[in-house]
Amino acid sequence: MVKKIFRFFAMAFLSAASLAQAGAQAPVQPGDLQPAERKARSESDQDRVASRPVATERYPRYLLRPTDVLQINFPISPEYDQSVTIQPDGYINLRGVGDLYVAGKSVPELIEALKKTYQQFLHEPIINVELKDFEKPYFIAGGEFGHPGKFELRGDTTVAEAVAIAGGFTDKAKHSEVVLFHRAPNGWAEAKRLDVKQMLANKDLSEDVHLRPGDLIYVPKNTLSKLRQFIPNTGLGMTIP
Numbered sequence: 698m699v700k701k702i703f704r705f706f707a708m709a710f711l712s713a714a715s716l717a718q719a720g721a722q723a724p725v726q727p728g729d730l731q732p733a734e735r736k737a738r739s740e741s742d743q744d745r746v747a748s749r750p751v752a753t754e755r756y757p758r759y760l761l762r763p764t765d766v767l768q769i770n771f772p773i774s775p776e777y778d779q780s781v782t783i784q785p786d787g788y789i790n791l792r793g794v795g796d797l798y799v800a801g802k803s804v805p806e807l808i809e810a811l812k813k814t815y816q817q818f819l820h821e822p823i824i825n826v827e828l829k830d831f832e833k834p835y836f837i838a839g840g841e842f843g844h845p846g847k848f849e850l851r852g853d854t855t856v857a858e859a860v861a862i863a864g865g866f867t868d869k870a871k872h873s874e875v876v877l878f879h880r881a882p883n884g885w886a887e888a889k890r891l892d893v894k895q896m897l898a899n900k901d902l903s904e905d906v907h908l909r910p911g912d913l914i915y916v917p918k919n920t921l922s923k924l925r926q927f928i929p930n931t932g933l934g935m936t937i938p
Contacts, residue, residue, distance in 0.1 A: 841870035
């Protein structure tokens with residue numbers, strides 16, 4: 698009796714394993730699914746694609762800033778056409794709807810925000826936005842540069858190129874620890890340390906970073922320059938390199 702029960706369970710286990718293997722080898726075809734199952738699988742596939750990471754843009758959109766001047770046009774409803782200036786607090790005052798915070802948005806993002814705002818009383822509004830006046834892209838070179846200051850950012854510029862634009866390093870510069878600050882609307886978002894000395898010595902600019910508008914490059918003093926001010930002058934004509 699025990700042998701029969703054991704044989705029964707063994708045959709059942711083998712049958713289940715065989716069915717599972719057959720199911721794994723035979724993929725489910727779309728025609729085999731019910732409409733509800735096909736819809737659920739399609740939505741699942743869309744979610745999977747949407748969750749994939751998106752590559753960072755090398756050429757990001759210009760982000761609106763205070764004092765920028767915008768021309769907003771409504772081709773179908775021209776009575777709402779207006780020219781606005783972004784206030785120091787980041788808001789613009791819109792005809793018929795009041796204040797809207799726009800600092801830090803790109804122009805396409807602003808258009809979407811305007812459509813949502815004006816949909817309160819306009820049916821599917823068509824809106825065009827033109828950036829009439831804006832702050833020219835720039836970068837700041839601070840610390841031990843030959844000519845520190847604020848420079849216009851023209852075209853695609855890297856840190857090494859910016860160093861040359863700012864007059865190169867001084868003899869006090871610690872160019873193995875150059876710090877690049879990437880700016881964001883709400884403050885400094887990222888600080889990256891670069892060994893420009895090694896990049897130039899190895900003639901390898903693969904790690905050179907491309908600047909964004911508003912970036913700050915800071916070069917600190919080297920250790921010897923910091924100590925030099927505390928070394929007394931003996932009056933013996935000795936110099937410290």
